[in-house]
Amino acid sequence: DAKTTQPNSMESNEEEPVHLPCNHSTISGTDYIHWYRQLPSQGPEYVIHGLTSNVNNRMASLAIAEDRKSSTLILHRATLRDAAVYYCILRTDKLIFGTGTRLQVFP
Amino acid sequence: DAGVTQSPTHLIKTRGQQVTLRCSPKSGHDTVSWYQQALGQGPQFIFQYYEEEERQRGNFPDRFSGHQFPNYSSELNVNALLLGDSALYLCASSFGTPDEQFFGPGTRLTVL
Numbered sequence: 001d002a003k004t005t006q007p008n009s010m011e012s013n014e015e016e017p018v019h020l021p022c023n024h025s026t027i028s029g030t031d032y033i034h035w036y037r038q039l040p041s042q043g044p045e046y047v048i049h050g051l052t053s054n055v056n057n058r059m060a061s062l063a064i065a066e067d068r069k070s071s072t073l074i075l076h077r078a079t080l081r082d083a084a085v086y087y088c089i090l091r092t093d094k095l096i097f098g099t100g101t102r103l104q105v106f107p
Numbered sequence: 108d109a110g111v112t113q114s115p116t117h118l119i120k121t122r123g124q125q126v127t128l129r130c131s132p133k134s135g136h137d138t139v140s141w142y143q144q145a146l147g148q149g150p151q152f153i154f155q156y157y158e159e160e161e162r163q164r165g166n167f168p169d170r171f172s173g174h175q176f177p178n179y180s181s182e183l184n185v186n187a188l189l190l191g192d193s194a195l196y197l198c199a200s201s202f203g204t205p206d207e208q209f210f211g212p213g214t215r216l217t218v219l
Contacts, residue, residue: 032206043111043197043210044150087149094140094163095199095208097149 004088009102012078020073020101022088027068034091035062035073037084038100044087047073078105109134111200111211119217120188128183128214132200138162139181140208141173142197150197156181185216193218 005023012018024033035047048055048062050071055062061074075082087100112131120126132139138157142150152165156175175181179200185192195215199208 041212043199043212045210046207049206085149094152094155094165095142095150096152097142099149 003096004090004098006086006088006098006101008099009104011104011106012075013106014080015077018075018078018082018103018105020075020086020088020103021070022072023070024088024090025069027090031090033062033064033068033071034089034095035060036087036089036095036097037082038087039081039084044097047086049091078103080105080107111198111209113196113198113211113214115214116212117215117217119219121219122188122190124188124218125184125186126188126216128185128196128198128216130181130183130198130200130211132179132181132198133209136200136202136209137179138201138203139175139179140199140201141181141183142199143167143192144195144197144213146194153183188218190218192216 032049032051034049036044037047038044048060050062063072083105085100085102087097089095111133114129140155141153144150153167154161155163159175170186172184195213197213198211201208
């Protein structure tokens with residue numbers, strides 16, 4: 001299973017943009033890039049996914065490098081409710097989670 | 108729609124005992140996956156059930172087994188419990204080959 005590398009933690013101030021990086025140098029052509037987040041005391045929650053093109057939804061944007069070896073999850077305006085562990089996952093037919101990035105948001 | 112539900116919420120067992128955890132998928136979903144999440148770690152894939160059969164399995168011993176019922180609900184069974192089995196057990200449901208999995212709140216298992 002292809003692996004991802006993320007920083008252990010990041011910090012942001014409320015209402016500022018947040019860019020969460022992910023490296024996946026061993027990605028294969030059929031691997032989708034998925035992002036999930038896990039708020040304290042909850043199960044993981046789907047955020048966004050993509051294959052080659054950048055993607056936008058109501059929660060976030062996903063920017064995928066042209067060679068697909070890295071991607072960035074963008075939260076356009078962080079809120080206190082966005083404080084969570086964010087997981088970048090290369091999905092084939094199952095989800096393989098790493099240790100994720102713990103995002104702290106300060107008021 | 109109640110989403111994915113799991114029972115019980117918390118459970119305490121002793122070493123060597125057996126445990127059964129239950130999961131009801133989101134309405135309309137036919138695939139159930141189980142994950143184990145140790146404290147401070149990301150969820151680890153245990154197995155996935157579709158059409159009442161185990162379709163995928165992660166790197167877990169045979170002490171971990173499961174079942175899916177005709178109504179798509181699922182059970183996770185763990186035999187001969189070890190202290191290291193203490194974790195949050197998460198169930199996720201999806202429809203077919205999913206773009207998105209919906210997770211339940213988990214069952215917190217403590218083995219003493």
